[in-house]
Amino acid sequence: MIELWQKIRKALEPPSHPIQFNKTQPMDHVVNELIDAKSAWDGEQTITNAIRYITLLELVQRHFIAEQMERVDWSGS
Structure with a gap:
């Protein structure tokens, strides 16, 4: 359960750089956890x-x- 909350906290953090190509998005881990x-x-x-x-x-x-x-x-506009 602690691991789940760490993933949620990480998903809500602002990105360190606005454009990060070829890197998984923070919400990808949460979506995978949702599927599980x-x-x-x-x-x-x-x-x-x-x-x-x-x-x-x-x-x-x-x-x-x-x-x-x-x-x-x-x-x-």
Whole structure:
């Protein structure tokens, strides 16, 4: 569980350089963890698996929404 929170914390850190080619994006690890959490939930429906899956799903959705909001031209031009 500690490893999961370290990955989440790393995903939320600002990049050290705005453009990093040929490098995995911080959210890639969280998305992979989300896939594992979904598989665990499908395999055994426990409270722990549910919390893990829902938490990661929320994190990925919020990141996706924030990323989309950054792309919007708010100036009205």
